């Protein structure tokens with residue numbers, strides 16, 4: 050038996066998407082790990098599963114899995130890919146809540162990523178801390194975009210060397226995505242993200258949202274900010290009502306069939 054999948058990418062952050070609304074699929078760990086494997090499988094930074102929604106107002110339920118099999122509450126780039134795949138500005142049901150989508154004035158897909166959570170319990174952190182300056186060397190700021198993020202504002206250069214230990218620091222009981230940022234101007238940020246369960250990726254949508262939120266809280270950035278990552282640029286707006294809007298490219302690469 051085979052199952053149909055879509056390969057998609059947003060800023061080079063790439064995904065295998067399976068729509069389980071019209072074909073039976075159980076997200077077993079060994080299947081996810083082999084689908085994500087770049088040598089033995091299709092290869093991707095995250096696996097994305099579409100299911101029938103079970104909340105009023107949602108058009109589709111979306112679940113995100115890292116290549117190590119861990120499930121993530123949010124994935125910005127994959128969310129935009131789902132919007133591009135389905136069309137008609139769907140409302141996404143995710144672990145982070147219902148996320149409306151939109152197309153911006155240039156026809157670029159976007160997602161309302163909801164409001165960041167700023168309390169230490171929400172990130173989550175292992176103990177009470179000021180999330181604006183965590184008690185770690187370099188004093189990153191932390192927030193949750195539905196998944197845990199910490200952002201350093203001391204440059205992007207050593208993301209690959211500092212990321213692995215920080216992802217697993219005991220301050221983060223669920224591990225964390227670690228952003229390394231360089232403020233270029235109040236409306237422009239350079240960013241690299243070491244992703245929990247995936248490592249260094251060309252771009253991280255939820256990481257870009259978190260970095261802008263954390264940069265605004267630190268007084269470094271305006272609420273409307275472009276975020277330049279190795280794979281390209283996202284436009285992020287942290288609206289006064291608390292919601293974070295993210296817009297940027299998302300592309301269908303190919304589709305295929307996977308034996309299960």
Ligand SMILES: N[C@@H](CCC[C@H](N)C(=O)O)C(=O)O
Pocket residue numbers: 062094095113115120121122123124125126127196197226244245246247250252253254255256
């Ligand atoms: N690439 C994503 C984030 C994917 C999930 C993350 N690694 C986690 O475990 O929280 C994005 O674009 O947001």
